[in-house]
Amino acid sequence: xxxxxxxxxxxxxxxxxxxxxxxxxxxxxSTGDILRTAIKENTPLGLxxxxxxxxxxxxxxxxxxxxxxxxxxxxxCRHGYLFDGVPRTIPQAETLExxxxxxxxxxxxxxxxxxxxxxITGRRVHPESGRTYHxxxxxPKRANKDDLTGDDLIQRExxxxxxxxxxxxxxxxxxxxxxxxxxxxxxxxxxxxxxxIPINGEGDVTAIHNNLVKLLTNTQLIAKS
Ligand code: AMP
Numbered sequence: 001x002x003x004x005x006x007x008x009x010x011x012x013x014x015x016x017x018x019x020x021x022x023x024x025x026x027x028x029x030s031t032g033d034i035l036r037t038a039i040k041e042n043t044p045l046g047l048x049x050x051x052x053x054x055x056x057x058x059x060x061x062x063x064x065x066x067x068x069x070x071x072x073x074x075x076x077c078r079h080g081y082l083f084d085g086v087p088r089t090i091p092q093a094e095t096l097e098x099x100x101x102x103x104x105x106x107x108x109x110x111x112x113x114x115x116x117x118x119x120i121t122g123r124r125v126h127p128e129s130g131r132t133y134h135x136x137x138x139x140p141k142r143a144n145k146d147d148l149t150g151d152d153l154i155q156r157e158x159x160x161x162x163x164x165x166x167x168x169x170x171x172x173x174x175x176x177x178x179x180x181x182x183x184x185x186x187x188x189x190x191x192x193x194x195x196x197i198p199i200n201g202e203g204d205v206t207a208i209h210n211n212l213v214k215l216l217t218n219t220q221l222i223a224k225s
Contacts, residue, residue, distance in 0.1 A: 001080035007109030010120035056166035109201035124153035
């Protein structure tokens with residue numbers, strides 16, 4: 001089971017990815033998380049990435065490909081993996097393919113831009129643990145305090161409204177063309193191309209997950225027949 005998740009920032013990729021990984025017992029590989037860890041640990045990569053991420057821009061394809069090549073050789077990737085937030089550009093997709101990093105499914109999580117802005121700008125994080133809340137959809141018990149520690153919550157720099165709008169523009173310009181790329185590939189070479197699965201990402205988290213599992217199962221059955 002080798003899966004790629006594509007969708008705008010804040011579409012719920014991370015949440016849905018975690019649920020699928022649990023179900024299929026595969027690791028979730030999130031380049032955003034790897035970069036945020038590097039920033040927290042003040043590594044040279046973190047120092048390079050921080051400013052770019054805070055602006056809402058993409059870090060270079062070279063950095064991302066190196067991260068992935070390092071991660072994919074870990075033993076937990078032997079039976080599959082789920083890529084969350086990568087590839088993010090057509091060159092990244094082409095390079096992964098040329099490096100023999102293949103996928104069986106490309107899942108597009110579809111969410112309207114206005115919903116995205118509401119979702120992301122309301123997000124609050126407990127920086128120590130990474131626990132996340134939403135001021136409207138999943139508020140902490142006490143306003144702006146972590147439920148377990150009582151520490152202050154923060155808004156990630158790249159979750160601020162201006163940055164979110166920038167990230168959406170970057171998504172539409174650089175990442176959304178991947179959908180055409182994968183669809184075209186499937187149309188030309190149904191047997192070797194990953195299967196493209198679009199899914200509505202608005203609504204209840206569990207309902208979306210169940211729908212996704214159903215779609216994946218049906219696609220597997222069709223592919224085998
Ligand atoms: P995410 O958590 O996936 O939304 O990623 C947060 C930020 O990390 C993005 O806005 C980019 O600056 C950077 N990033 C994560 N994945 C990639 C990628 N595949 N290519 C380029 N930049 C990335």
